[in-house]
Amino acid sequence: MDLVTRSKIKACSLDPSPATIMKEYYCELVPVFKTIINLSLSTGVMPDDQKTALLKPLLKKPNADFEQFSSFRPVSNLKFLSKLIEKSACLQLNKYLVNNSLHEPLQSAYKVGHSTETALLAITDDILLSLDRGENVFLVLLDLSAAFDTVNHSRLLSRLQDTFGIQGTVLKWFESYLTNRSQFVNINASNSSVRELTVGIPQGSVMGPVLYLLYTTPLVDVIRSHGLDYHMYADDNQPYLSFATQDVDQAKSKIEECITSICKWMGVNELKLNHDKTEIVMFHSKFRVPPAVQSLRVGMENVNLSSFAKSLGVTFDDTMSFDNQISNVCKSSFYSLRNISRIRKYLDKESAATLIHAYITSKLDYCNSLLVGMPKFQLQRLQYVQNTAARVVCQGRKYDHITPMLQDFHWLPIHYRTVFKIILTVFKCLNTEAPEYLKRKLHYRQYSRSLRSVSNKLLKEPRSRTKTYGDRAFSNIAPRLWNGIPNDIRNITTFKL
Numbered sequence: 001m002d003l004v005t006r007s008k009i010k011a012c013s014l015d016p017s018p019a020t021i022m023k024e025y026y027c028e029l030v031p032v033f034k035t036i037i038n039l040s041l042s043t044g045v046m047p048d049d050q051k052t053a054l055l056k057p058l059l060k061k062p063n064a065d066f067e068q069f070s071s072f073r074p075v076s077n078l079k080f081l082s083k084l085i086e087k088s089a090c091l092q093l094n095k096y097l098v099n100n101s102l103h104e105p106l107q108s109a110y111k112v113g114h115s116t117e118t119a120l121l122a123i124t125d126d127i128l129l130s131l132d133r134g135e136n137v138f139l140v141l142l143d144l145s146a147a148f149d150t151v152n153h154s155r156l157l158s159r160l161q162d163t164f165g166i167q168g169t170v171l172k173w174f175e176s177y178l179t180n181r182s183q184f185v186n187i188n189a190s191n192s193s194v195r196e197l198t199v200g201i202p203q204g205s206v207m208g209p210v211l212y213l214l215y216t217t218p219l220v221d222v223i224r225s226h227g228l229d230y231h232m233y234a235d236d237n238q239p240y241l242s243f244a245t246q247d248v249d250q251a252k253s254k255i256e257e258c259i260t261s262i263c264k265w266m267g268v269n270e271l272k273l274n275h276d277k278t279e280i281v282m283f284h285s286k287f288r289v290p291p292a293v294q295s296l297r298v299g300m301e302n303v304n305l306s307s308f309a310k311s312l313g314v315t316f317d318d319t320m321s322f323d324n325q326i327s328n329v330c331k332s333s334f335y336s337l338r339n340i341s342r343i344r345k346y347l348d349k350e351s352a353a354t355l356i357h358a359y360i361t362s363k364l365d366y367c368n369s370l371l372v373g374m375p376k377f378q379l380q381r382l383q384y385v386q387n388t389a390a391r392v393v394c395q396g397r398k399y400d401h402i403t404p405m406l407q408d409f410h411w412l413p414i415h416y417r418t419v420f421k422i423i424l425t426v427f428k429c430l431n432t433e434a435p436e437y438l439k440r441k442l443h444y445r446q447y448s449r450s451l452r453s454v455s456n457k458l459l460k461e462p463r464s465r466t467k468t469y470g471d472r473a474f475s476n477i478a479p480r481l482w483n484g485i486p487n488d489i490r491n492i493t494t495f496k497l
Contacts, residue, residue, distance in 0.1 A: 012054060012077045012078060012079055012080065013054060013077070013186075014052065014054055014077070014078070014079050015079050015080050015081075022080065033081065033084055036081065036085070037084060037085050037088050040085050040173070041085075041088065041089060041092075041169075041173060042169070043169070044168075044169040044170070044171075044172030044173040044175075044176060045172075045173070045176050046085065046173060046176040046177040048180055050078070050079055050081060050082035050085065051082070051177075051180060051181045051182065052079075052181075052182050052183065052184075052194070053076035053077065053078055053181070053182070053183040053184075053197075053202050053204075053205075054076070054077040054078075054183070054184065054186050055074050055075070055076055055077075055183050055184065055185045055186065056074075056075055056077060056185075056186055056187075057072035057073065057074055057075075057185065057187070058072060058073050058075055059071055059072060059073075060072065060073050070145075073203065074149065074203060075203055075204040076183065076202035076203055076204040076205055076208075077204060078202065078204065078205055082205075083205070083206055086177075086205060086206035086207040087206045089173065089177075089207060090206050090207050090210055093207075093210060094210070096166075097164070100165075102164055104213070104217050104220055104232070105435075105436050105437060106122075106220070106230060106231050106232060106437060107213055107217075107220075107232045107233070108231070108232070108233045108435065109209065109213060109232070109233045109234040110209050110210055110213065110234070111435075112433050113428065113432070113433035113434050113435060114435050116233060116312040116313065116367065117366070117367045117369060117370075118425075118434070118435045118437075118438060119231050119233050119312065120311065120312055120314055120367055120370060121367075121369055121370065121425070121438065121474055122231060122435070122437050122438060122441075122474075123139075123231050123238065123240070123311075124320075124370050124473075124474070125441060125473050125474040125475055126229060126240070126242075127139070127240070127283050127320060128320060128469045128470065128472055128473040129469075129470070129473050129475060129476075130242040130283075131283060131284070131285050131320065131466075131469040132464050132465050132466050132469040132470030132473065133242075133465070134244070134285070134288070134465075135242045135243060135244055135245075136242070136243055136244075136245060136248070136251075136282060136283060136284045136290065136291060137240055137241065137242050137243075137282070137283040137284075138240060138241045138243070138251060138252075138255050138280065138281075138282055138296075139238060139239075139240040139280070139281045139282075139283065139309075139311075139316070140238065140239050140240065140255060140259065140278070140279075140280050140296075141236070141238055141278065141279040141280070141281075141309055141311055142236075142237040142238070142239070142259075142262065142273060142278055143236075143273070143274040143277035143278050143279075144235050144237075144266075144271055144272065144273060144274060145272045145273070145274040146200075146272070147212065147235040147271060148200060148201055148202075148203050148208060148209075148212055148235070149199070149200040149203075150199055150200055150270050150271055150272065151199060151200050151201050151211070151212060151215050151270070151271075152199060152269065152270045153178045153179070153198070153199060155215075155269060155270075156178070156201075156211060156214070156215050157171065157174060157175055157178070159214060159215060159217075159218075160174055160214065163214075163217065163218070164214060174211075177207065178201075180196075181196070181197040181202070182194050182195060182196050182197055183195060183197050183202070199270070209234065212234070212235070213234070215269070216232075216235075216269075216271075218265070219232075219237065219262065219265060219266075220232070222258070222261050222262055222265050223237075223239050223258060223262070225261070226254055226257055226258035226261065227241075227254060228240065228241045228254065228255070228258050229241065229242075231437075233312055236311070236312060237262075238311065239255075239258060239262075241254060241255055245288075245291050248291040248292075248293060252293060252296060255280075255296055256296055256297045256298075259273075259296075259297070259298050259299070260297075260299070263299050273298075273299065275298050275299050275300075275301050275303065278298050278303055279303070279306050279309040280296050280298075280303055280305050280306065280309075281305065281306050281307075281308070281309045281316060281318055282305050282318060283316075283318055283319070283320055284318060284319065285319070285468075285469065286319040286321070286468075287468075290318070293305060306318075308324050312367075313366065313367070314366075314367050314370065315328055320469065321378075322370065322371060322374065322378070323378070326371075326378055326381055326382060327381075329363050329364065329382065329385070330381055330382065330384075330385055332363060333359075333360050333363050333364070333385045333389075334385065334388070336359040336360060337359075337360065337385075337388055337389060337392055340352070340355050340356065340359065340392060341392050344392055344393075344395060349393060349394075352392065352393045353393050353409065356389045356392065356393055360385065360386075360389045361386075361389075361411075364382055364385065364386060364414065364417070365417060365421075368414075368417055368418045368421055369418060369421040369422050369425060369474075371418050372418045372419060372421075372422050372472065372477055372481075373471050373472035373477050374472070376415075379414050379415055379418070382414045383413060383414045383415075386406075386411065386413070386414055387402045387406075390402060390405040390406055390409060390411065391405065393405075393409070394408075419481055422474070422477065422478050422481055423478075423481055423482060423485060425438065425474075425478070426442065426459075426478050426479075426481070426482045429442055430442070430457070438474070441474060441475045441478075442459055442475075442478065442479065443459065443460045444457065444458070444459060444460065445458045445459065445460050446460070456487050458482075458483050459478070459479035459482050459483055460479060461476070461479045461480055461483065462475055462476050462479070463476075464476045
């Protein structure tokens with residue numbers, strides 16, 4: 001079974017053998033693992049001794065208040081064999097959902113080819129196109145309280161059976177997986193008493209996140225019924241609505257009614273919306289006076305509109321300038337660069353470059369496809385970070401010419417990194433697994449008669465009204481960048497990165 005041989009050995013303290021012994025005798029243990037996994041799936045029984053979790057609370061943010069329980073994320077550590085059984089069941093469940101088109105298309109979590117970047121790219125494209133048409137956009141960032149910990153087991157099993165058609169031994173296995181679960185907390189080598197887990201699904205498990213997505217699938221029907229667009233990533237729900245300035249009152253009413261319906265649905269399904277952390281942003285063109293809206297009703301409270309909000313690690317401001325996002329990246333990058341520069345003399349060049357990639361390049365590249373088409377002075381701020389990082393690795397002086405250093409490391413400048421990310425995304429949309437919601441934004445050119453250029457795989461280039469917004473939208477800029485590369489690159493079937 002490839003699943004067993006390809007799995008990384010990460011032993012938990014609950015395992016009878018430490019990871020070092022399991023690695024040494026792994027080949028002898030593989031047949032045993034196969035037998036147990038096959039017996040579990042064929043009989044529909046998850047062994048009870050594999051359903052105990054060691055809970056280690058981790059701070060959600062470094063600066064969070066450690067005296068508040070809400071500041072911690074309860075991560076469950078499970079036995080290695082338990083994860084193997086879950087992974088085998090999860091692979092078969094995902095295959096079943098894909099083959100029967102049961103996945104929610106606008107849910108980007110835990111799917112092949114989907115990521116936070118593809119989700120944010122789709123949302124950003126819709127917002128920029130709306131601003132290009134002279135409209136405004138309400139974006140609501142809903143925050144759930146302890147979403148994974150309040151899932152009702154009986155309601156989840158009913159949903160698996162009624163909505164997704166899971167029956168027989170498979171349903172029996174899920175029932176066995178959810179029942180008789182227990183957990184205890186470990187802090188500083190001290191353990192609490194073992195408690196039964198009557199609700200919720202374990203965070204840190206393989207199957208838990210997928211079950212949560214299936215549990216919350218009906219929520220999209222609530223959002224659709226109010227005529228709102230939306231995108232979801234795990235428990236991050238982001239409904240949004242485009243509207244003309246003169247229709248602001250109608251749009252405000254729609255948003256408030258939708259949030260009220262969402263709160264009611266969550267109450268019935270034993271989930272809770274965190275009003276304190278729910279944020280609302282109204283995007284508008286910086287060349288027009290925005291509608292006079294101060295707050296929106298969320299449940300029983302009024303939530304003031306924010307001038308910026310953070311979604312999936314990216315800070316959006318109300319004019320889509322990404323100024324706050326770039327400032328945050330520069331600030332955190334220079335903080336890391338100062339720390340790396342202090343120990344640079346103790347590192348060889350290769351180790352220093354590894355540190356730079358881990359702490360700097362990862363920040364510069366995260367969701368950089370959203371920055372394509374940004375003004376040069378904005379991208380130059382990020383380029384200055386990359387230049388400084390190269391000088392730290394080379395131990396160069398401040399005024400040394402940077403181009404030879406970047407060429408020596410084979411580092412693409414910031415502008416070309418963003419362009420490459422867009423072109424790679426287009427390539428995936430046209431040739432490999434990519435989100436359907438991005439594929440729908442790209443269309444091949446249609447020709448009224450037979451031409452030689454048909455074989456060039458050129459994309460249709462939509463027209464935009466403004467350079468500030470329309471030319472930055474993925475739907476508009478991606479075809480232009482794709483059509484601008486040589487034919488032999490467009491026609492290849494694989495990229496070796």
